[in-house]
Amino acid sequence: MLSTKTKRLRLLVLLSSSGLACSASGVSLRPDGSPGPQECSEKALETMKILRLRPGEAAFMEIDANQVDQSPISLTDGPIESYTTERLGTLPSMTRLYGRVWTSGPNVVIRYYEARPPDGEPIAICGVARDDRGGLKKRPDSPPGVALLTNSGAAMWIVDSFR
Numbered sequence: 623m624l625s626t627k628t629k630r631l632r633l634l635v636l637l638s639s640s641g642l643a644c645s646a647s648g649v650s651l652r653p654d655g656s657p658g659p660q661e662c663s664e665k666a667l668e669t670m671k672i673l674r675l676r677p678g679e680a681a682f683m684e685i686d687a688n689q690v691d692q693s694p695i696s697l698t699d700g701p702i703e704s705y706t707t708e709r710l711g712t713l714p715s716m717t718r719l720y721g722r723v724w725t726s727g728p729n730v731v732i733r734y735y736e737a738r739p740p741d742g743e744p745i746a747i748c749g750v751a752r753d754d755r756g757g758l759k760k761r762p763d764s765p766p767g768v769a770l771l772t773n774s775g776a777a778m779w780i781v782d783s784f785r
Contacts, residue, residue: 693773
């Protein structure tokens with residue numbers, strides 16, 4: 623069993639080598655702390671076209687691979703690893719999703735920049751997390767710097783840019 627420190631180090635290495643850390647860090651922030659608009663990378667747009675992943679396609683997922691079936695789950699700003707619980711186009715269930723969380727605005731914002739199928743290599747994508755009401759709503763009892771979400775699951779939606 624790997625320690626939490628080892629898991630975090632491996633995730634950091636993965637994010638650094640995939641270019642995720644760089645692509646997410648250049649996002650401008652709105653006055654409320656939520657991320658501003660961001661274009662998808664050409665690589666992600668090309669990959670999604672090849673895989674026939676079109677904007678508006680979605681799959682259910684577990685928001686945080688480390689907090690499955692918990693209620694509430696707590697999120698902080700920074701990297702996140704999620705996974706799909708059903709197919710997303712040609713991507714099978716249990717595809718890992720790597721992205722970034724912002725908790726400062728009125729909603730939690732999660733943007734995904736990379737997917738890794740269980741039997742494949744990492745691929746560039748653009749996706750966002752949403753629940754059945756749209757954005758991920760923080761619970762009113764969320765402490766400063768932390769967003770509590772009632773449900774551990776949501777949907778990951780393919781997008782062609784982040785708005």
